[in-house]
Amino acid sequence: MSATLLVTGASGHLGRRVVELLLESHPDSLIVTTREPSKLADLAARGVTVRKADFDDAKSLDAAFAGAERLLLISTDSLDVPGRRITQHRSAVDAARRAGVRHVVYTSLTRPEPGSPVTFAQDHWQTEQALAKSGLGYTVLRNNLYADLLLHSLPQAIATGQLVAATGTGSTAFVTREDCARIAVAALTSTFDGKRTLEVTGPSAVSHAELARLAGELSGRPVQFVPVDAESLKAGMVSHGLPAPMAEVYASFDVAVARGLMGEATGSVAELTGKAPTSVASFLTSHRETLKAAAR
Numbered sequence: 001m002s003a004t005l006l007v008t009g010a011s012g013h014l015g016r017r018v019v020e021l022l023l024e025s026h027p028d029s030l031i032v033t034t035r036e037p038s039k040l041a042d043l044a045a046r047g048v049t050v051r052k053a054d055f056d057d058a059k060s061l062d063a064a065f066a067g068a069e070r071l072l073l074i075s076t077d078s079l080d081v082p083g084r085r086i087t088q089h090r091s092a093v094d095a096a097r098r099a100g101v102r103h104v105v106y107t108s109l110t111r112p113e114p115g116s117p118v119t120f121a122q123d124h125w126q127t128e129q130a131l132a133k134s135g136l137g138y139t140v141l142r143n144n145l146y147a148d149l150l151l152h153s154l155p156q157a158i159a160t161g162q163l164v165a166a167t168g169t170g171s172t173a174f175v176t177r178e179d180c181a182r183i184a185v186a187a188l189t190s191t192f193d194g195k196r197t198l199e200v201t202g203p204s205a206v207s208h209a210e211l212a213r214l215a216g217e218l219s220g221r222p223v224q225f226v227p228v229d230a231e232s233l234k235a236g237m238v239s240h241g242l243p244a245p246m247a248e249v250y251a252s253f254d255v256a257v258a259r260g261l262m263g264e265a266t267g268s269v270a271e272l273t274g275k276a277p278t279s280v281a282s283f284l285t286s287h288r289e290t291l292k293a294a295a296r
Helices: 013-025 037-045 060-065 084-099 121-134 147-160 177-189 208-219 230-239 244-258 268-273 280-286 288-294
Strands: 005-007 030-034 049-052 070-073 103-109 137-143 162-165 195-200 224-227
Touching: 005 013, 005 177, 013 030, 013 177, 030 037, 037 049, 049 060, 060 084, 070 084, 070 177, 084 121, 103 121, 103 177, 121 137, 137 177, 147 162, 147 208, 147 280, 147 288, 162 208, 162 230, 177 195, 177 268, 195 268, 208 224, 208 280, 208 288, 230 244, 280 288
Parallel strands: 005 030, 005 070, 030 049, 070 103, 103 137, 137 195, 162 224
Antiparallel strands: none
């Protein structure tokens, strides 16, 4: 008999895709949680157990997690108040232990150790430490930057002819959200009950100079990489209307790339799923029309 699986954050982009994949391969014994169950009424109609989970109400998580044996903890998006997210994650880990969960799969961040310049890296690092001390089996999936994010940044670069970044000569082992969903499903449905931490990446790393070249080739409009320092990048984003805290977050990732923290490609996706991850070139080629539209 298969284990009872639980996916948190099931109404988010990653969580929803994980659930759809699970329904294809493991349709039985599936629980999903969300802050607003009404958003997942269609899943309930398909026989999925949908529960409300409020990560700010630690006691409510006991009922939300009851009966689960393997749990996918998708990191929350609570970045508004410093310390809020790590409190939520610790509450979830504690509730998982009380509920008798055997194994937790957690979506972390590439290289979140102390010293990371990424503004919220410590949330992930402290969650990893909470798991390590919990006595639970766990799989930490340290997801690199989503290749999907390039569909937001590259069209603007194509429109202006300039890809501005503070990444220097650093490179990023971008991974698609689809591959992150696939490896999460593989980890959640496996029989592994030990403790492991995996760096989740695409098949190779690319620099922003290479991204500019790819954007130009696929759109038919030349794009030049314009390297700037982090402070100039933040100032530019704020001047274009981005809130300062978000500009700080984006710039911190560029600093991490420049320091070489995001550029190591691993074989984790292929090893767990049996299928190689999608490269940045292949991903962008599949969205060629979006890029070409930005050049018009």
